[in-house]
Amino acid sequence: MTLTPTELTSAVPGGIGTSPQRPDGNLKVRGEFAYASDLWHEDMIWGATLRSPHPYARITSVDITEALKVPGVHAVLTHSDVPGRNLYGLEHKDQPVLAVDVVRYQGEPVALVGADHPETALRAMKKIVVTYDVLEPVVDMETAVDDTPLHPGGNLVRHVPIRRGSQDVTAEVVVSGRYEVGMQDQAFLGPESGLAVPATDGSIDLYIATQWLHVDRDQVAAALGLPLEQVRLTLSGVGGAFGGREDLSMQVHACLLALHTGKPVKMVYNREESFYGHVHRHPAVLYYEHGADRTGKLVYVRSKMYLDGGAYASSTPAVVANAATLGVGPYEVDNVTVDAYGVYTNNPPCGAMRGFGAVQAGFAYESQMDKLAEALGMSPVDVRIRNAMSEGSTMPTGQVVDSAAPVAQLLKLVQDKPLPAGTSTDIRELPGGVSNTTHGEGVVRGVGYAVGIKNICFSEGYDDYSTARVRVSMVNGELAAAVHTAACEVGQGLVTIMQQIVRTELGIERVTVLPMDTTIGNGGSTSASRQTYVTGGAVKAACALVKARLDGRADIGDEVIDETTEWRHRATEAIDPETGQGNAHVQYGFAAHRAVVDVDVDLGLVRVVALDCAQDVGKALNPQAVVGQIQGGSAQGLGLAVMEEIQTSGGKVRNPSFTDYLIPTVLDMPPMSIDVLELADPHAPYGIRGVGEPPTISSTPAIVAAIRAATGLALTRVPVRPEHLTGT
Amino acid sequence: MRVNVTVNGEQRQADDVWEGESLLFVLRERLGLPGSKNACEQGECGSCTVYLDDVPVCACLVAAGQAQDREVRTVEGLAEGDRLDPVQEAFVEAGAVQCGFCTPGLVVQAHDLLDRVPNPSDPEIREALAGNLCRCTGYEKVLDAVRLAASRR
Incomplete structure (x- = not known):
């Protein structure tokens, strides 16, 4: 193989609390970092996937005869070629x-082709004859439970009720609303890709871009009918993830073709196939009443x-639990009634995306808080601070928040930031930009606020742990360390954090990060903002074992100190299935945003002028990376607010391309001023609080609140489109 | 077909190229230069940006045959040995690299901008990079990187 994942070594100062350069940075700027789609092997062939054009249909026949005759085709496979379990899921x-x-x-895999050129594979796919008996798709989430059952158990995936306090109390001021959240896509830039290499003993190596090597391995092995030890996964370079790589895409398919x-x-998806090839953020309809x-x-x-x-279910059960348990937001409320339903339909499968259930609820409850402020004649910030939770507050689940919850402080921080100058006269800084649609006429400004809450790490009693191995030996007369985990680096900078932890714990500057693979124990998922917390905790714990054996020595001769350990965060509990009560979550993270927008009310164009954020991160292990996470998360929230939606019609995706599914460009993003609080959580390693997700939650409702403030419109759906603003 | 093209100063030849292949495919799969990236392969994301006769283009939109007898410079051709180009150096230092999949395209595009406009204003940087999507950073640190590189060149 010409390109494989490599060791990453840096020998620089830079323990926790500093921002050393990432060890893969030079490779990435030189174009030499081996992403999954860059892998190459002598004698390799290309895999391709034939997908269903229909959202719901019965397959009456599949004929692969003509496809097999195409010169250059090595294999055409269908379900009957799956040697193990043909069902998977998180x-x-x-x-x-x-x-x-x-x-x-639409897009469900039906058959696979292996051929000597991607074009050959595409041509062969066109010769596979699948006959379908097309059925009426189930597409309405609100009525799906009573519609045609799509799975043996019916269309309800999970119902999570929360019952706290009085269920029939009344209030002097009541506001209610119905809110909708469109289907957002992770839109990671590195498409689903991987390389499967068969061994002569019937086992297989898979080099893959994923968020969780071990859970991929378990599902791949089950589908291949192989014992776990015969399926070896190594993490290749990952071009972003954001939740979209938690589920399998081409993992089993490439292995099937390789073994066959x-x-x-x-296998490398193109952008259109990527839109069909991974789960998306759940679209949602949310009814709220606040008293x-x-x-x-x-x-x-x-x-x-x-x-x-x-x-398909994907991670829907956990997404529903998040939406329910975090459903009132970061506020103290004594009387809560929540019913959250996750359902099956024939729309594209939805699962994990940054914010994971908390985003959908966040848009709705923050819209409600603004509505309440208006009904009371209060300012949006004051009504939030009036109800803001703090350390010691009780969640709707009965769980007491036992570390910092500086909700009021975060709101004040963003409120007190200087406001940007008034609407610009430079067309490049006006809605529509160089399209030259306005010189300021019809442009109104608005300011909006929001705050959000997110659980950090896995919840509801899940045994959430990570495994780390730290090895120390002499290199060129000095101590050097290597750290090995199966925890996935997807861009967030875990490789840097692990080096920093080793430097702080052992005082060794030269630290090598070994390729992440399944030869070591489970690293857990790169999701739920958990890797710095859990794998960071595991690396710290492994360092403590190494340190004891080092015993202060600066020279260990030929000795190699090699320690592996598992580390888990404190346990959580399942929630009561009737009342939703229980200590379900490990930690809570909070962020607040203030958005300033200019809106061209004639054309319905929005320009976000400023998007400032304050977030508590417990302890910033790498301040530069922390700010990068907050800015990136805020940008994805901006996307959901004003542009990003996978639009479906009758279950069919209408915009599977970057031409029609828009993500923010550098012209769409405003300057972002970030305040980082470091209020240590005594339960977490170094006091850290997960960073990645909270900013994605509050960004969206802050921007929509600003658009409402500018226009006076109700705006109950995201993304806000021009026609929502112009009424045309 | 056979394609002869100068890449990063070196005369290269690719054989058995199917006429429908893009310059990007030939660079990545036939010439061992996967630095230019394949994020959308439809000219929307800029991750495959390379110089074609000194003009930045999306390599995914150039048919391989169009590169015949022309000069291509890719992200792999910017550094001089171990010495990074100031743009590359600034991207790492400023924290403009997260997953890095957009980075090769942004680096080439920013390199071209600073060749043309040594001290660009923020609106000029934004305009120059408007065709390069990044999903990780929110672009703030990308702007920091370009400003830093400009100050050093």
């Missing part, structure tokens, strides 16, 4: 590796919310 094993007799979403042909198989007294103090919150899981 929480429910409900998704076929290859469809058998029914397809439940005896050749290395490379408060005349001082603005919340008396109750009642909510019913629907999250569309699409054709």
